Structures are given as structure tokens and as C-alpha cells.
Amino acid sequence: MADAVIVVALLLVAGSATAAVAVRDPVRQALVLAVLGVALAVLFTVLQAPDVALSQLAVGSVLTPLLLLLTVRKVKRRGQRKGREQ
Amino acid sequence: MSPRTALLALAEILAWWAALTVLWLVLISTVDTLELAVGAGAAGAAAVAARAARRAVSGP
């Protein structure tokens, strides 16, 4: 009974990680990854590791989606430019 | 820079500094002299940055 929060956090991490793999479009994947980052931070908190959770929050909720979306945007623009040249 | 604008700038930075120092004191866990000194210094730097950001967004 005392571990109900840990079980819930573990289920959340497992569910969001599975969803991140199952979703194929990179843009939608970035959204799922943001949720996965938050779920991981909650898991670290309930396992009494708040310092790890702090860095996970900073990296997982903002940095990873930002890098992914910027990469997708750059690849798309390059594809468009190549299509126009041909 | 005329004395009036300089006075206004000083007042704005002082207002930012006071608000940011209060925020620092609210967020730390234990209040002592060292924390107070560090907080006042950090709030001073942040106040100058906050005024610069405010001017960049909404104009002087």
C-alpha cells in the first residue's frame, strides 16, 4: 500500500515510453517525449532523488522537444529547397 | 541623459532590486547574513538585466 505512488509513477513511465516508441511522426513523438520527461521526473521524486529529478525536468520538458522540433524544421526546409532545385 | 531620466532609471532598478531580493528571501530555505549578502548582489545584477529586458521588449 505504501508503494502505490511508486507503482503509479512506474506505470506512467512505462506507458509514455511505449507510446513514444509507437508514435511514428517525429513532431508527435516530441510531444510524447515531453510527457515522458515529466513522468521520469515524478518517478525520480518518488524514489527520493530530487536532484536527478531537477535536471531531468530541465532537459526532458524543454530541451529535448526544442532540439527535436528544430531538427525536424531544418530537415523539412532542406527537403523543400532540394525539391525546388530539381 | 538628463538628470530626470537618470533618476527614473535609478528608481526602476531600485524597484526591481527590492522585488527580486524579496523573491530570493522567499525561495531560500534558511535566512542568514551570508544568504542576505549573496541575494542582494544577485538581485542587483538581475535588476539591471530586468530593466534592459523591459526596455528591449516595450521600448524606453
Added chain:
Amino acid sequence: MNGWTLTAALVLGGGVGATLWGVATGPLRRRVVAQNLSTALACPALLLLSQGYDRPSYVDLALVLALLGPVGTLVFARLLSGELAGDPPRAQGVTWAAAGLGAAVVLALCVAVGPGRAMAKLLVVGALLVGGNLVASRALSGGFREVSRG
């Protein structure tokens, strides 16, 4: 296990679990709203956990999440503005529900800790949580179109 951690488990399982379903399925406009809600619901859960474990320093986690959650949503709103412009998300009801939950949790914790610096910190976190959530939701539905066009 006390009432605080039990409530946190309920918020996490019910709220964040539902947003997980929302972010993994459906059209893009529902997914961005669900991502915004996941941070808005995880933050009250972290506050409840800090009270449940009796560790006031854990409030810092909720503070960071209340700051960075809306920033992450603004990243999506800015970089997906082209795809969201034709089909803007409308989520007034759930946004206000999440904001109300956050405010209720902050108020309950304020009553629990009593007046003092800890209560002021909780109020700062609550203001950041509710304000950031509302701003992020408005940005998603195209409320700042003149800014995001750049």
C-alpha cells in the same frame, strides 16, 4: 502512506494518465493541449508529494516545473504555429479545471503549513503555475498570433 501521497497518486494516475492517453492518440491540436495539461497536473502532484514526504525542499521541483512547463508548451506553440493555425486547439474547460486543481492544492498546502515564508513560497509557485498554464493555453489557441508570426 498518508492522505497527501494518496491524493498525489490519484492526481498522477487519473490526471497525468489521462493526458498520456490524449498525447498518444488523436489529432495534433488535442495532443498539444494534453502535453500542456500534463505539466499543469504534475506540478500539483509534486507539491502534494513534498508535503506527503514532509520535505519542504521538494517544493523546488514544483517551482522548476511551474516555470519550465509553460516554456516547453510555448516552444511547441511557436514551432508548430503553422500546423496549428488552420485547426487551432480550444480547451477552455480543461485548462480552467487544471488551473482550479492547482489553486485548490496550493490553498490546501497553505492551510497545512500555516503562515510564514514557506507559505509565501507556495503562493509564488501557485501563481506561476496558474498564470503560466493560462498563458501557455492562450498561446496554443493562437491568442498571440501577431507575436508568433515572426
